[in-house]
Each structure stands twice: as structure tokens, then as C-alpha cells.
Amino acid sequence: KAGVTQTPRYLIKTRGQQVTLSCSPISGHRSVSWYQQTPGQGLQFLFEYFSETQRNKGNFPGRFSGRQFSNSRSEMNVSTLELGDSALYLCASSNGQNDLGYTFGSGTRLTVV
Amino acid sequence: DQQVKQNSPSLSVQEGRISILNCDYTNSMFDYFLWYKKYPAEGPTFLISISSIKDKNEDGRFTVFLNKSAKHLSLHIVPSQPGDSAVYFCAANMNTGFQKLVFGTGTRLLVSP
Numbered sequence: 001k002a003g004v005t006q007t008p009r010y011l012i013k014t015r016g017q018q019v020t021l022s023c024s025p026i027s028g029h030r031s032v033s034w035y036q037q038t039p040g041q042g043l044q045f046l047f048e049y050f051s052e053t054q055r056n057k058g059n060f061p062g063r064f065s066g067r068q069f070s071n072s073r074s075e076m077n078v079s080t081l082e083l084g085d086s087a088l089y090l091c092a093s094s095n096g097q098n099d100l101g102y103t104f105g106s107g108t109r110l111t112v113v
Numbered sequence: 114d115q116q117v118k119q120n121s122p123s124l125s126v127q128e129g130r131i132s133i134l135n136c137d138y139t140n141s142m143f144d145y146f147l148w149y150k151k152y153p154a155e156g157p158t159f160l161i162s163i164s165s166i167k168d169k170n171e172d173g174r175f176t177v178f179l180n181k182s183a184k185h186l187s188l189h190i191v192p193s194q195p196g197d198s199a200v201y202f203c204a205a206n207m208n209t210g211f212q213k214l215v216f217g218t219g220t221r222l223l224v225s226p
Contacts, residue, residue: 004156006156033213033214035216040218041218042117042119042202042216042217042218042219043157043202043204043214043216044216045213045214045215045216048213056213058213090156090157092156102157102159102214103159104149104156104157104158105156106154106155106156107155107156
């Protein structure tokens with residue numbers, strides 16, 4: 001089966017701009033979670049969506065938002081980009097119920113200049 | 114507040130020897146633990162997991178040990194192979210019904226021939 005697909009793979013944006021990242025989960029998976037990976041910080045949880053509803057949210061400012069569509073595809077948006085938002089953004093999917101292991105996508109590398 | 118800690122940022126091991134990666138956690142509510150492996154430019158891939166009702170889980174060359182009283186888990190790789198060279202993340206989850214893994218900062222393992 002196809003894996004988790006994240007687009008785009010790489011992105012360069014300017015401070016103050018906004019960006020939208022996309023994630024298509026494994027077919028049949030209804031849960032999509034987003035993580036930010038920065039050097040020295042590991043993976044920081046952003047939010048999780050299940051059946052189009054945000055079920056859980058991490059400690060990120062309101063500039064970070066997301067949504068999930070009826071086909072389980074998810075997008076995350078970052079507005080008013082800051083230099084510190086430069087990171088690898090990872091999306092993971094699972095069935096959202098008894099499956100506690102994620103399948104991750106390859107990530108979107110965002111660079112803010 | 115780093116609830117999951119991997120205090121060794123890097124580890125070097127010779128091929129054929131044992132690799133031991135350590136992870137400590139502070140939240141006693143965590144009841145499920147996972148290890149992920151990550152190669153550059155790829156998303157993390159699930160390696161092995163352990164429930165808090167067990168103290169050991171084995172899968173081929175990989176064994177995870179859990180010491181709940183010490184809030185410590187470790188991943189043993191025996192024998193280590195050059196292809197095991199990657200960043201290893203431990204992660205913890207609470208049985209809240211939500212999907213929210215708390216990750217450590219990772220340990221870079223280098224296995225030399």
C-alpha cells in the first residue's frame with residue numbers, strides 16, 4: 001500500500017509570509033498527526049486530526065493551524081513565518097484507535113529566510 | 114519540560130558488537146513506549162515497542178527493556194550492523210485515546226565496519 005505522502009519536500013519562504021503543507025495518509029487511516037523536528041529538540045507534537053476533528057494540540061502558538069478533509073488528507077498552515085519556524089515538518093498517520101504506532105511521511109523541509 | 118530524555122546525543126559502535134541506546138522519562142502516566150529509527154531525508158520508521166505491563170520485548174536483533182521503577186528504557190541491537198547507523202528516537206504515549214507521542218531528542222548511532 002502507498003505510504004504517507006507529504007508535499008512539497010522542500011520549501012523556502014521569507015519571514016512574514018505564510019505557508020501551507022500537505023499530507024496524504026495511508027489509505028484507510030483516519031488519524032493524521034503533525035510534528036516539528038528541529039536540531040536538539042527532537043520531534044515536537046503540533047496537533048492530531050481524526051475524522052476531520054482536531055483531537056489534540058501541542059504547545060505551539062496560534063500561527064500554527066491545521067485541518068483535515070473528508071478524505072483524511074490534512075494540511076497545516078503557518079502564518080507570519082519566523083526564522084525559528086525553519087524545521088522539518090513531519091506528518092504521521094495511523095488508524096487512530098488501537099494502533100499506537102505511526103507511519104511517518106518523509107517530511108517537508110521548510111527554510112525561512 | 115523534556116518528559117522523554119535521551120542523554121546521549123551520539124554513540125559509536127563497531128560492527129558485530131552490541132549497541133545500547135538509553136531513554137529516560139519523567140511522566141509515570143506513560144504506558145506505551147516506542148523506538149523509531151530515522152535516516153537523513155526520510156521520516157522516522159517504527160522499530161519496536163513495549164507496553165508498560167512488560168519489561169522486555171524482542172524482535173530479531175532488537176530488544177527493548179523497560180524498568181518502570183527507574184523510568185528507564187533501553188534498546189539493544191545485537192549484533193550491530195553498518196546499516197543500523199541512523200538517529201534513534203524513543204517515544205512515549207499515554208492511553209488517553211488520543212494519538213500524541215512524546216519524543217526524545219534522539220541518539221545518533223554510528224556502526225563502523
